[in-house]
Amino acid sequence: MQPEPRATSEANPTRTVLAPTHGRRATWLGSSVARCAVDNSTVNLIWSSTVDARLREQLASIWVAATNAGGALGFLPPVTSQDIAELADKTFDRVADGLDDLLVAFLAEEPIGWLVLERDARSYAGHWRTLKRLQVHPAHQGNGYATALMEEARRFARDELGLEFLVLTVRDGTGVAGMYERLGYREVGRVPSVMRVAENDDRDEIYMVQSLADSSDVARSRRR
């Protein structure tokens, strides 16, 4: 039987960070490459602070498709691009305003997945971000691209933004919490029954956190 294609992420030796990661930035902040181990297709993971009309439309259409395939991205299916437009505009405006960081996975120039690292508005909460909107187009799911996006987000958050931890929330019962656990997140709490996804079907919102200190940092700080 043909093995499922998987993507492995690797540091791109030519990766460059062109601009400081605070405030107004250049269009292109850096990138890394994820390579599908079976067919060797290459997915470029690119941080962008420019979200032009075309990219907005492409990312929003992934949002619609992933939601309508059962994804938990702030809406219940079925949705249209009109349904998500207000939240999509807010999401991309924050990126364009330099508040949040957007990571897009491109397969042959076509965006196939993305996520956002959202900044907390409080001045004393600059040492962490919320990872939001992780999504891969249904036609490309199961190839390891979400894993590659998450690994690049972790690297960028730690090495470029200097963050100490990442937070995310998950709708219980979707199975995605298990994926996040395998990626190093742990559950730190949940708000019971805040999502009524259907009659008699209330779901908890699970809060998960990943520390960005690697084990050698932890060992070093323990020795002090």
Ligand SMILES: CC(C)(COP(=O)(O)OP(=O)(O)OC[C@H]1O[C@@H](n2cnc3c(N)ncnc32)[C@H](O)[C@@H]1OP(=O)(O)O)[C@@H](O)C(=O)NCCC(=O)NCCS
């Ligand atoms: C969740 C999602 C991003 C995963 O994308 P993907 O590219 O298919 O994920 P990967 O191929 O990297 O798979 C990573 C692992 O998670 C598992 N996984 C992926 N989606 C899963 C799901 N919905 N439920 C349970 N496990 C899942 C995979 O089996 C894989 O496990 P393995 O490493 O043990 O083989 C994608 O299914 C999606 O876009 N869903 C809709 C949006 C959504 O719900 N996002 C999460 C918001 S909290």
